[in-house]
Amino acid sequence: MSFFKKLKEKITGTNETVTEKFKDGLSKTRNQFTSKVNDLVARFRVIDEEFFEELEELLLQADVGFETVMELIDQLKLEVKRKNMKDTAGIQSVISEKLVEIYEAGEKMDSKLNIQADGLTVILMVGVNGVGKTTTIGKLSARLMAEGKTVMLAAGDTFRAGAIEQLVVWGERAGVEVIRQSEGSDPAAVMYDAIRAAKNRHVDVLICDTAGRLQNKVNLMKELEKVHRIISNEVEGAPHEVLLALDATTGQNALVQAQTFKEATNVTGIVLTKLDGTAKGGIVLAIRNKLKIPVKFVGLGEGMDDLQPFDPEKYVYGLFADGLEQETEASDTIDK
Numbered sequence: 629m630s631f632f633k634k635l636k637e638k639i640t641g642t643n644e645t646v647t648e649k650f651k652d653g654l655s656k657t658r659n660q661f662t663s664k665v666n667d668l669v670a671r672f673r674v675i676d677e678e679f680f681e682e683l684e685e686l687l688l689q690a691d692v693g694f695e696t697v698m699e700l701i702d703q704l705k706l707e708v709k710r711k712n713m714k715d716t717a718g719i720q721s722v723i724s725e726k727l728v729e730i731y732e733a734g735e736k737m738d739s740k741l742n743i744q745a746d747g748l749t750v751i752l753m754v755g756v757n758g759v760g761k762t763t764t765i766g767k768l769s770a771r772l773m774a775e776g777k778t779v780m781l782a783a784g785d786t787f788r789a790g791a792i793e794q795l796v797v798w799g800e801r802a803g804v805e806v807i808r809q810s811e812g813s814d815p816a817a818v819m820y821d822a823i824r825a826a827k828n829r830h831v832d833v834l835i836c837d838t839a840g841r842l843q844n845k846v847n848l849m850k851e852l853e854k855v856h857r858i859i860s861n862e863v864e865g866a867p868h869e870v871l872l873a874l875d876a877t878t879g880q881n882a883l884v885q886a887q888t889f890k891e892a893t894n895v896t897g898i899v900l901t902k903l904d905g906t907a908k909g910g911i912v913l914a915i916r917n918k919l920k921i922p923v924k925f926v927g928l929g930e931g932m933d934d935l936q937p938f939d940p941e942k943y944v945y946g947l948f949a950d951g952l953e954q955e956t957e958a959s960d961t962i963d964k
């Protein structure tokens with residue numbers, strides 16, 4: 629049975645709304661990358677060295693990243709040989725199978741949020757201004773509340789004008805309390821207040837916003853270190869997650885930002901925002917392989933429920949949805 633058919637069977641009936649979100653969110657990448665792969669397959673018919681070279685180029689253009697592309701091409705060559713495939717029919721299914729395998733074969737990384745069963749969980753959100761940090765905090769609050777958790781927010785970006793107000797608006801929208809001080813105050817003091825309030829009110833999850841001043845690495849590091857210290861002094865084992873928000877539309881630049889934050893703090897997971905806004909959705913694979921940090925969530929749109937836990941199979945489905953529909957329909961007809 630082809631990978632497409634197995635994948636189709638696996639995801640049918642399991643939360644179709646989420647599957648559709650991945651499909652819609654990846655439509656730009658699919659229209660660019662996958663349609664070019666389809667053209668390539670139609671143009672070549674026979675699998676040869678030139679076919680692999682052009683495929684390699686398409687994968688690089690989709691921001692999959694050099695090392696991952698090389699690994700994928702090697703794996704594909706082996707599989708083509710093993711299966712004795714002479715023509716390109718069915719190669720998309722093999723490509724998608726290998727993409728999932730490569731994603732899952734890497735270092736074992738837990739993409740689940742580390743939420744404590746008892747007591748307060750503290751999540752620190754870091755990232756450069758404008759990447760969608762505040763929006764992500766709002767969406768994450770709504771998601772946790774839907775799971776039955778009580779949530780509180782700490783307005784720790786006291787640096788950027790308007791950041792506190794923006795968080796308060798999201799807090800109101802999601803129905804969660806925001807602990808704040810005035811602009812320019814010490815973010816560590818805000819965290820201290822917020823932890824006190826969260827403990828007093830027996831809140832399950834406290835999400836802390838931070839300033840994303842990447843322009844000044846020394847200040848960024850100092851501030852994050854101080855905030856980190858206050859949080860870990862007040863709550864044992866905290867912060868339980870340090871989530872770095874990265875904007876998928878910034879491509880390779882997102883990798884550079886991530887490197888800086890990695891040096892400043894112990895990032896435990898990536899939230900890749902605006903994946904719906906780029907045709908280079910391969911960046912997910914580059915991030916995982918280059919940074920060795922799990923992508924825990926992806927942003928697939930602007931709505932409250934458009935932040936979804938990353939799932940490699942749904943992601944690959946989103947990339948190859950059209951081909952998958954066609955292939956399974958054709959083989960269903962043959963089966964009948």
Ligand SMILES: Nc1nc2c(ncn2[C@@H]2O[C@H](COP(=O)(O)OP(=O)(O)OP(=O)(O)O)[C@@H](O)[C@H]2O)c(=O)[nH]1
Pocket residue numbers: 755756757758759760761762763764788791794840901902903904905926927928929930934
């Ligand atoms: N299409 C799309 N837009 C998004 C997504 N996430 C965030 N946005 C949009 O990106 C813009 C910037 O998001 P903000 O949350 O304001 O950015 P920010 O990182 O909080 O900015 P700072 O508070 O300065 O750090 C907003 O218009 C959001 O609606 C996403 O996953 N998809």
